[in-house]
Amino acid sequence: MAGLVLCEPTELYNILNQFNKCSRLAELNYLCLLDARTKSEYNESHIITAKRVLQNENGEYLCPTSVELESLKYCVVYDGNSDTLGKGTPAIDCARILEQRSRHPIRILKGGYEKFSACYYFFRTKKILWMPKEIEDFQPYPAEIIPGLLYMGNFRQACDPQIQKDLKIQAHVSVSEEPATFFSTESGRLYYIPLPDCTEFDLLFYLPAICNFIGSYLVSGLAVLVCSRFGISRSSSVVMAYFMYQYRWTLQAAWMHVQKCRNNMRPNRGFVKQLSDWEMQIHRVAITDISDPNY
CATH class of the missing domain: 3.90.190.10 (Protein tyrosine phosphatase superfamily)
Structure with a gap:
């Protein structure tokens, strides 16, 4: 298995803002950003381009069907405020499922949504669906x-x-x-x-x-x-x-x-x-x- 690593908020910020001629977020195998919080928390606000990870009837997290984890460069999971790899949290539980199919380590956002959104409030959104053209036109920050x-x-x-x-x-x-x-x-x-x-x-x-x-x-x-x-x-x-x-x-x-x-x-x-x-x-x-x- 690929394992888990902590991802500092500044690292995720820079991952989101990589670009060549256009934003790298438009590349299919570049980034999968997953929100492991509750549906109500996700709907209230989440990090741009993040998808809410789904659970089955037993509460077990499901791998996103639209993502090829084997070829994905970055997979980042976050919950409310996880800041360690040593205890069971929604982000950790989700990442344990994902790492079984990934060639690269699954990143856990240190401090979760709370810390990231406090540092980068301008990357909070309620928007759920992103059209390909919207992603291509995303204007990265420095x-x-x-x-x-x-x-x-x-x-x-x-x-x-x-x-x-x-x-x-x-x-x-x-x-x-x-x-x-x-x-x-x-x-x-x-x-x-x-x-x-x-x-x-x-x-x-x-x-x-x-x-x-x-x-x-x-x-x-x-x-x-x-x-x-x-x-x-x-x-x-x-x-x-x-x-x-x-x-x-x-x-x-x-x-x-x-x-x-x-x-x-x-x-x-x-x-x-x-x-x-x-x-x-x-x-x-x-x-x-x-x-x-x-x-």
């Missing part, structure tokens, strides 16, 4: 890199006032050739570098000032969004540089963390080389082997 503090996204997300409100974004770092975002440079809340996504641009020169700008907000508990046009290359380079600078992480550790939050992030080769140079400046030695195909 990836959450540090819960409640640091986000990474694209230019569209940086211009969306609802996203700034929902995530309580207080400042932007924009590394893009796009014009001003929701904030302006005059406000002091935008650090803007008209940076092209090309291997020759000297990003390394700006990294100390960028990291200090981000840190000046985060130390006060104020959220920052780092953005570029597509939120894949330039923004991920800056976020990794911040982790290396602030926490003295290696490039490899920073890379793995950011990739877990946004799985299609991909700095261009020039930025990878500059991040390696940044690692050498911080640690006095190049620790990460960037000749590895993973980079």
Whole structure:
């Protein structure tokens, strides 16, 4: 059997917000999100796209007939407030049934609906039926890199006032050739570098000032969004540089963390080389082997 693992609310948030050209929620074998609470609780409010898991006449949970668990990338189950794998709860009981048919671990949402909805109230809904076109048109939010503090996204997300409100974004770092975002440079809340996504641009020169700008907000508990046009290359380079600078992480550790939050992030080769140079400046030695195909 595949087993059970706890899923932090920020992990589910990032799973819900993965996208390529459109939301990955539109992929049939990407995510099955199951609500193991009572019917009345589910009808009152649930997490977007979640389906209520059904039970037979004996109260035993049933595997969803419309889902191929064997090929599913993520299966997440939640109830009201489960926060451990060690006791029988609706989410645990349901997951025990599901794991018998899954190749991947079944995730139990830590803290359940109560904790997730408190952190991400804007992902609560009463909507039960979702048409395929609605899922395709779902507009993802920025990836959450540090819960409640640091986000990474694209230019569209940086211009969306609802996203700034929902995530309580207080400042932007924009590394893009796009014009001003929701904030302006005059406000002091935008650090803007008209940076092209090309291997020759000297990003390394700006990294100390960028990291200090981000840190000046985060130390006060104020959220920052780092953005570029597509939120894949330039923004991920800056976020990794911040982790290396602030926490003295290696490039490899920073890379793995950011990739877990946004799985299609991909700095261009020039930025990878500059991040390696940044690692050498911080640690006095190049620790990460960037000749590895993973980079």
